[in-house]
Amino acid sequence: MSSNIPTRRVTRATRSVKENENANARPSRVSTRSKVLAAAGTATATTSKTTGGADTGAQHKRKREIAEGVTKGAENSKPPPKATVDKGKGKDTKVIPAGKVSKATTAITATRAPLRPVGTTRTTKSNTHVETKKNVRSEVDAMAIDLPSMDVVEVVVPAPARPSTSAAASKKATVKHAAPKHISQESFEEPVSKKRRTSSEAGDDAHLEPIEEEQGSPLVENVQLAVATVSNEDDVGWDDLDRDDDEDPLMVSEYAAEIYEYLRECEMTTMPNPNYVETQNEITWSTRGELIDWLIQLHSRFRLMPETLYLAINLVDRFLSYRYSSLAKLQLVGVTCMFISAKVEETLAPSVSNFIYAVESSYTEHHIIKAESYILKTINWNLSYPCPLNFLRRASKADDYNQMTRTLGKYFTEIGLLEWRLLSAPPSLLAAASLWLARMVFGFSEWTPNLRHFSMYPEDALIPTANIILNFVLKPIRYEQFYKKYAAKKYYKVSVHARHWATSLWEEGTHVDLKADLVQLKKIVDEQRSEQLAAEAEHAEEQEV
Template sequence: MASRIPIRRGPRTVGAENDQPTIRAKAAPARNGLAPAKPKAAPTAPVAYTKPKASTTTDAPGSAKRKREALREVTDRNRARVAASGTASTVGQKPPSTDGRKILGLPKKSVSTSSSSATRIIAKENAKPPAVAAAKALATVVERIEIDEEEGPSPKRQRTSSVGPDEAEVARIAIDVESDEEEEADPDGDDWEDLDAADADDPVMASEYVAEIQDYLREIEKTTMPNAKYMSSQPELNWTMRGLLIEWLIQVHTRFSLLPETLFLCVNLIDRFLTARTVSTNKVQLVGMACLLIAAKYEETVAPAIENYVFIADGATTADEMRTAEQHILRSLEWDLRYPNPMHYLRRISKADGYSPNTRTLGKYLAEISCVDHRLIGVPPSMLSAAAMWLARLALGQTAWTPTLAHYAGYRESALVPVANVMLRYLVQPIKHESFYKKYAGKRNMKVSVFMRQWVLGRWTEGAKIELTADLGALKREARNTQAAAGQGADDGDEPEAEAV
């Protein structure tokens, strides 16, 4: 029969139970001639993580709860270590703050702990290295994590979270570095999704001819490209006059409610005609109107009559002059009106993007920059559309250029960055073409010009010389952090705010 006499245990004192192990941060030894970094001021917007709360025990005599032996052993060990170092233990003493350090440009807090079992020291960098140097920086961080183990078993502190703060910090950096250095999608690879297979039974889509149509468009775009430097052969014209002409034609195009293909074809006809013929200043408006008339006849179901152009020109030309100019332009171009304008490719890429209206409307605005910016004259329409869609996805927080997108666009991400850089340099400048800006500032076009200008000026100063290659890594990290924050809000029960375009 078991005895009911309680076992007599050693006396407990209030001080012994309340004493918490004093954690002292061990200074990192200098490596490569570098002195240990001193604590800095706390960052303005640190990324907070949930820190496990330390458990406290009611230590009044006669309390019903008894302190566990393992915790008592850890306490005694730490008290002995502190006593040996000659420093008096203070109840509730906090470790020195290490706020203000950054790893790879991410504002985060780290905790440097020193115990009898292990010592972890994480050195943090203040600078934001580019994507290529990020892997080396991560390797340096990992190398400076020192673990000093003693012989024999040592007590372990119970972890209340699945991953410690230091391990989570290193894991987050590893994910960012891996994302920045992930292999580029190959347009000619085999890991893309066949989106045309779903249209095999739809005779309207004619999916069996898709590949041949795309090959034909790529073939004729090489023969319908104007000379990007034709202005040097125009003694009376300059690029500013061309911009003013296109801006006025955009107003006429909007007034007549014409298709986007009509405007792109009109601009292509103007550039091709100016490549072949010399035009005086007093005839350049007539050339623009005649090219718009030809493009409307080619693209529109119901094209405006010549009298409408004469009326909107307010006496600048007559109907006979319009007909004469139309014939002269067609003979100069040898009646070749073929032109695979960017809208053909834009709709094709939009299919791989899931037909997102925000992305396609923003991509159409970015592609139309080529009409007013002469620096994009020499860019093929297929590359122009791909760069516009890529930049639109980046502005909307979608950083992945998937193999399916690369296949349907026909270009790698690295080939699109220089074209997108020209578009950004146009957007960061003060507004030059008011009609073009106002056209996409209305509700019909989802105010994409307003959104894009705010997005650009929120990251660069007005008039800055943008180098997208150097800033691309930071832009992608920002987009991923925004997506992660939106996902965290959804996990917490909050509805993530939709991107307003």
């Protein structure tokens, strides 16, 4: 036991010498303590090397002498030696002032006193740091729910300001949403104010109402008169043609009348504003017609259902009745509405890539998907638009399902998509007027009680709508794709036949007053019908002979 004690002391002294030699290197607690001992007397290390075999009493005696020498040297020397004390992590070195050396050296004689000043200083700084952060957190995050950690750097984010009702704030909000380059998620934000704006946000609520507000339109007054006439008129003399379909469960003849009454209620909820172009800045009726003519061509290329085209154009008009659109985004609105309509009506709808190819990659898939969401939100997800062809099929039942008049009626009904003056006509009225004019073209001038009952309109209510269709036929051909579509053999070339019939009675470009010319027109039609029947009878006799 006694022989091991000097060996351990020699090892500690050797470590102190090595640390003193590397004083310029990274300091440590051992080296710092050895520097204090070395300042008192350097001969201690040499003595400890030469007295490796001394006894324990001699070692304790030398230790006491060294301690007393250090204390006396520190008190007698006026410029006390500067001692460097490490903070404990080997990064920085702190200089102890002269007034504190006596306290530090006195503590050496007790228990490891050189570490006490460092610990005291560090504790004081830590407490000050903690109190400062507590004060900052209490001042800044007084409304915070989750208190942040002490080690996390706190970033103060100011609360968003409430929207101002001043004119300047409204102007800034308008500029923020004005003419977005692409339809983005910001377009779904609610408008700040109700003032008229030129962006895609909602404007005045006055021009967003359906056609009931347009009381000055003759066609709207005619629609209201027609509804009142049908409801008050004694509807007599018609045959119950639905009874013939009682054995066919697909015709649901028991509920046919109720179904069409419901469709007439739905058509009034999906009517666009007939004068919405007046609220647009860049779109005119001419550009709308060009867009619809292109949509008709796109519809034919994809070979979609007729109901898809009608719903798509209804979505375009309803969306533009509620939102402003730039001319550069008009084609995006049209192709997106066709994409939505195809999803609703088609069994196998074209994909987004097909529509991107149709627009020659002018827009991306992201644009169409975002526009789809925006349009559906604008129209409040109301896709229950009753197609005019549904009412045309119903009225064609009273016409013995004449294929020619029905096909020509489809042509006249589709004119309602291009002619903006027919926007205020409900689908049921447009279908009935188209069938009435188609029968007139083929020589059937009588509007029978069955036709009146199944079309739900009397003849007087159909004349203003049919007059607009007739004037459209007499105009020079402007929409080539639409005219070529019904000039095909598939549709019996009804567009060519209707134009030939109209130009044979009136000159091209003439504005016809059908109500004034109705009596004379019926007389001419009846004469042509009589001549046609006589010619067919003669031809039949010749074949028999």
